[in-house]
Amino acid sequence: MLELQENHGTAFDKTNQEDEKAKVQITSPAENHILATVIMADAGQVGKIAAANQAVDENVKPGQIVGIGSGSTIVFAVKRIAERNQSEKLNLICIPTSFQARQLIQDYGLALGSLETSPEIDVAIDGADEVDANINLIKGGGGCLMQEKIIASCAKELFIIADDRKDSVALGTSWKKGVPIEVLPMAYRPVQLRIEQVLGGQAKLRMASNKAGPVVTDNGNFLIDWVFDGVQNWEQVDMQLKNIPGVIETGLFLNMTKAAYFGTPDGKVIVRTK
């Protein structure tokens, strides 16, 4: 029996803290025996693994340029890609969306590429903090959003993988921490004020937990989490946010996703397309 105790997700302790400790067994239908015991897993992780495996199996094809997202769920997708790469020789080039993604790609022995050499991406796979009925997303809860959005915009197809707790009718229903917004550090204060004047709600500077001061993104910027009340028109909100000088990118991923894969605690997967 193989014990799996990987921890590529230290930057994503938010998820681990939410998770209840449990022991989960995963059965391979093909070989009909226990493949792995996931220690420190929970019902959410079973869903993440199921969603990641199915999304990779259905969408990653040999010879592709693949965008690799960030977060705790993407770890399982990269693991699956690496397993398939060993047996199928997929010959992929993987483009990272963060420091974490770059490390994952290298740790799993996959070919690391960049937008400089591969500006057109076949398929991108990523996680999300919340997914609405129209597969619009809030992302950036783990501090990554700008490179993720660039990679998603360069990809012919974006697939989202998540456990079913992320599945929601309207943005803000289940994700209560607000919309993450990446801002230039020197502008964070006026940006906070402008957001609250223009859109109401609260624009909170995200503070680090193991460092004094704010969270600093992979791009050297700060993050503001905009906590809002009942938004109707997300396109308009996204435009209003981007019109504020100092705002670099938002964690609103609107009309970008081809399909979202939600894994349930019993290992089933629900696929939502538009």
Ligand SMILES: O=C[C@H](O)[C@H](O)[C@H](O)COP(=O)(O)O
């Ligand atoms: O900032 C982080 C990224 O946008 C993640 O993709 C998002 O937070 C989802 O992460 P997880 O898979 O850990 O729920």
